Amino acid sequence: MLEIINVSKTFNIGTINEKKALNKLSLKLNPGDFVTIIGGNGAGKSTMLNMIAGVYPIDGGQIIIDGVDISRMPEHKRAKYIGRVFQDPMMGTSAGMQIDENLALAFRRGEKRGLSWGIKKSEKELYKEILAKLGLGLQT
Ligand SMILES: Nc1ncnc2c1ncn2[C@@H]1O[C@H](COP(=O)(O)OP(=O)(O)O)[C@@H](O)[C@H]1O
Ligand SMILES: [Mg+2]
Known part of the structure; x- marks a missing residue:
């Protein structure tokens, strides 16, 4: 690996x-x-x-x-092969964007970018599911 x-x-x-x-x-x-x-x-x-x-x-x-x-x-x-999370979360996220927008950026790592709808409905559901597991209420 x-x-x-x-x-x-x-x-x-x-x-x-x-x-x-x-x-x-x-x-x-x-x-x-x-x-x-x-x-x-x-x-x-x-x-x-x-x-x-x-x-x-x-x-x-x-x-x-x-x-x-x-x-x-x-x-x-x-960046296509490796991700990194810093001790200071503000260094790895876009503070001006929503949580799901940040997740969508990470989700598309290494993929070709084009012009299409930002976040699909099915994706939103997936993010909600993943966030709920953390028990922090971030999915609401
Ligand atoms: N950009 C840099 N320029 C010069 N020296 C550096 C740089 N980054 C780290 N060092 C030196 O390399 C050594 C290892 O540092 P570092 O990797 O930051 O250690 P740690 O994260 O384990 O505390 C230290 O002596 C540090 O001063
Ligand atoms: Mg260090």
Whole structure:
């Protein structure tokens, strides 16, 4: 599913601020795996996630999702293969849009966009069903 092979990242190479954040990191996740990454402040957790999402280019190694090598793929193209939720929910959502509109954006990840009706009625029902499971009253 997700495979990280020997991924390295050093920030500010050749300067006094040079910092090796990841040194030949390898990790393999299979479908259904639930993994928590723990480590002290500055251990490289965020850097690892940024490398997977494509925020910064990696220095070496490979990142593969479902057999597709995304190592050199720009962030916006990787969005087809990987999603990310931030600790601050406002960073991953459009605050000016309705909940169902936000869900519709996520639902269409990686699909071709065209001009058609925004959210179908059947979709609205699906979102309501999913939201109800959270027990937060968001479906109303
Ligand atoms: N954009 C950056 N520029 C320079 N150094 C960075 C950058 N991002 C992270 N670092 C450095 O890389 C190391 C790992 O940081 P980070 O991945 O943020 O750790 P964590 O999320 O585990 O606290 C730290 O020493 C941090 O200062
Ligand atoms: Mg962090």
